[in-house]
Amino acid sequence: MAAAAECDVIMAAPDGPGDAESDEDARREAESFKEQGNAYYAKKDYNEAYNYYTKAIDTCPNNASYYGNRAATLMMLGRFREALGDAQQSVRLDDSFVRGHLREGKCHLSLGNAMAASRCFQRVLELDHKNTQAQQELKNASTVLEYEKIAEVDFEKRDFRKVVFCMDRALEFAPACHRFKILKAECLALLGRYPEAQSVASDILRMDSTNADALYVRGLCLYYEDCIEKAVQFFVQALRMAPDHEKACLACRNAKALKAKKEDGNKAFKEGNYKLAYELYTEALGIDPNNIKTNAKLYCNRGTVNSKLRKLEEAIDDCTNAVKLDDTYIKAYLRRAQCYMDTEQYEDAVRDYEKVYQTEKTKEHKQLLKNAQMELKKSKRKDYYKILGVDKNASEDEIKKAYRKRALMHHPDRHSGASAEVQKEEEKKFKEVGEAFTILSDPKKKARYDSGQDLEEDGLNMGDFDANNIFKAFFGGPGGFSFEASGPGNFFFQFG
Numbered sequence: 001m002a003a004a005a006e007c008d009v010i011m012a013a014p015d016g017p018g019d020a021e022s023d024e025d026a027r028r029e030a031e032s033f034k035e036q037g038n039a040y041y042a043k044k045d046y047n048e049a050y051n052y053y054t055k056a057i058d059t060c061p062n063n064a065s066y067y068g069n070r071a072a073t074l075m076m077l078g079r080f081r082e083a084l085g086d087a088q089q090s091v092r093l094d095d096s097f098v099r100g101h102l103r104e105g106k107c108h109l110s111l112g113n114a115m116a117a118s119r120c121f122q123r124v125l126e127l128d129h130k131n132t133q134a135q136q137e138l139k140n141a142s143t144v145l146e147y148e149k150i151a152e153v154d155f156e157k158r159d160f161r162k163v164v165f166c167m168d169r170a171l172e173f174a175p176a177c178h179r180f181k182i183l184k185a186e187c188l189a190l191l192g193r194y195p196e197a198q199s200v201a202s203d204i205l206r207m208d209s210t211n212a213d214a215l216y217v218r219g220l221c222l223y224y225e226d227c228i229e230k231a232v233q234f235f236v237q238a239l240r241m242a243p244d245h246e247k248a249c250l251a252c253r254n255a256k257a258l259k260a261k262k263e264d265g266n267k268a269f270k271e272g273n274y275k276l277a278y279e280l281y282t283e284a285l286g287i288d289p290n291n292i293k294t295n296a297k298l299y300c301n302r303g304t305v306n307s308k309l310r311k312l313e314e315a316i317d318d319c320t321n322a323v324k325l326d327d328t329y330i331k332a333y334l335r336r337a338q339c340y341m342d343t344e345q346y347e348d349a350v351r352d353y354e355k356v357y358q359t360e361k362t363k364e365h366k367q368l369l370k371n372a373q374m375e376l377k378k379s380k381r382k383d384y385y386k387i388l389g390v391d392k393n394a395s396e397d398e399i400k401k402a403y404r405k406r407a408l409m410h411h412p413d414r415h416s417g418a419s420a421e422v423q424k425e426e427e428k429k430f431k432e433v434g435e436a437f438t439i440l441s442d443p444k445k446k447a448r449y450d451s452g453q454d455l456e457e458d459g460l461n462m463g464d465f466d467a468n469n470i471f472k473a474f475f476g477g478p479g480g481f482s483f484e485a486s487g488p489g490n491f492f493f494q495f496g
Contacts, residue, residue, distance in 0.1 A: 030060035034069065041073060049073045064094035071103045080110045080176040098127050105137055112170075112177025114144040140173045151183065160187035178204055182213040186220065192292060194221045212242035220251060226293040228259045254288045261287065262298065269305060278305045296326035303335050307342075315339045330356055337372065346376035374452040384436035384449065392450075396441070403437040407471055434467030437474070 037052030053070035060066065067090035074083035084107035090100035105120030118141045124134035151166040167184035174180055181200050188197035198221050204214040219234030235252035238245055265280035281302040285295055303318030319336035322329055337352035353369040385392050388402040408414070410430040415423050439445045 026059055030056045030063065030066065033059060034066060037069060037073075041069070041076075044076075046073050046076045050077070062093060064090040064097045064100060067093065068097065068100050068103060071100075071107070075103065075106065075110075078176065080107045083107050084111065096127060098124055098131065101127070102131075102133060102137070105134075105141075109137065109141055109144065110174055110176045112144070112174040112179050114141040114148070114174070117141045118145075144170050144173050155183070155187070158190075160190045163187045164191070178208070178211065178213070182217060185214075185217045189217060189220045189224055190290060192224070194225055197221050210241050212238040212245050212248065215241065216245060216248040216251065219248070219255075223251060223255050224291055224293060226291075226297065228255050228294070231255050232259075254291075258284055258287050258291065258294060262294070262301075265298075265301060269301070274305050274308050278302060278309070281305065292325045296322045296329050296332065299325070300329065300332040300335060303332070303339075307335065307339055312339045312343050316343075328359070330359060334368075337368070341372060341375065344375075344379065346372060346379050350376050378452045382432065382435070384439050387432050387436040388440065390440075394440075399437070399440050403433060403441070403474065406433040407437075407474070411471070430471075431467040434470040438470060 033052045033056035037049045037056065040046070040049035040052060050070060050073045053066055053073060056063070056066045057070065067086045071083045071086035071090060074080070074086060084104065087100055087104035087107055091097050091104060094100065101120050101124045105117045105124070108114070108117035108120060118138060121134045121138040121141065124131050125138070128134070147166040147170040151163045151170075154160075154162040154166065164184055164187050167180045167187070170180050171177065171184070181204060185197040185200035188194075188200070197217060201214040201217040201221070204211050205218070208214070215234050215238035219231045219238065221231075222228075222234065223231035232252060232255050235248045235255065238248040239252065242248070261280055261284035265277050265284060268274075268277035268280055281298050285298050285302070289295070299318045299322035303315040303322065306312070306315035306318060316336055316339045319332045319339065322332035323336070326332070333352045333356050337349045337356070340346070340349035340352065349372040350369065353365065353372045357365045357369050385394070388394075388399065388406055390398055390402045394402070407430065410426050410433055412423065412427050412430060415426045418426070439449050
């Protein structure tokens, strides 16, 4: 901040005709105040320096250097808007005051008005074409203008990371520009970096509690964090400060619409009207694609509705969309895992339950993971219920009937006239049917099988199993049995 680094020590010129003695006394007193201000400025006591420069101005209000010195002090205090007023007054009093033009330009640049800053630095170069500080500051102003243009284009492209980068670079030259800070904060909010966005907006509000843009960004962060009621309060406050604030108006409208749709969907779900709940959640999802957290909840809610409607694959898709938006959303992982269990996609279920248990190590989550792992293990064995074509809750009588039907269907004698390949396949199926019946017809073996225990570890070697013996024992008869043809492709069996 070279333009503010030292104070001016030029003597004040007489203001015009009048009482010469009185004017001289005033000038002497003003100079004394200025010298004291310079001393405090040199010691970096800028508040005291400000007080004495103010006394100098009050005593002799038409001296350009006094305003220039106070502007320099205000710049050191970070009060650039006040400093700008003093710098402008200094060059109004003396248009050839180079330091005044430099300070005005620096204030404009610090406040983010690079165009106005450029005009000031160009004026300095008109007065002193070799002024290296003005040359450098002119380049800085051009750099800020370039970052502004790039940011504007990237915001339209929704490349918010690039906008944040550009604003960070621009703020190196324009540290007091609220406009740049607000744009950065808005993009941070749109990127989901809410604490950073909140911090920037809060800093501005501490300096200016009526800043509508900062109030809007604070509301935006709350809105995207699914604190919709609090968000609406900030949007309303912003609109009080600036009734034509388009972004605050749109966000407020979206927030209210989203809250209403979600609540209506929840009400329909609780009442068991799943079709209506599905429609309302779908409509809510169309309101604002940028609201990631709320939309994640809406996808999960719609997934729950789909699971109630037994549309399990659609439910899985909804939960997948939910965790894509919010990969910390435990409820969506749990819902999807249950849908995977219901559709016997056990490996996927185990993966989701592992994710949940790693995040929240509760007894309930541990048991859910254990159950999924057991079902996965069971799924890798032969499914004896499927082989017999019965439900897992089938009664003893139903198991017997199923065995009778499947054993007769796959018995090797029935396929004696088929090709060798078909005979081999049917013999394999016949053996599997016998295996299934052997396990499921024995209460103890069935219980071990249902619990996921390894039957071979329990001493049951299915490799030594003879399906024909099971068949004979089941159908009985002193003379055995035989298949007889009753027409092309048709067979019946009889006992001898």
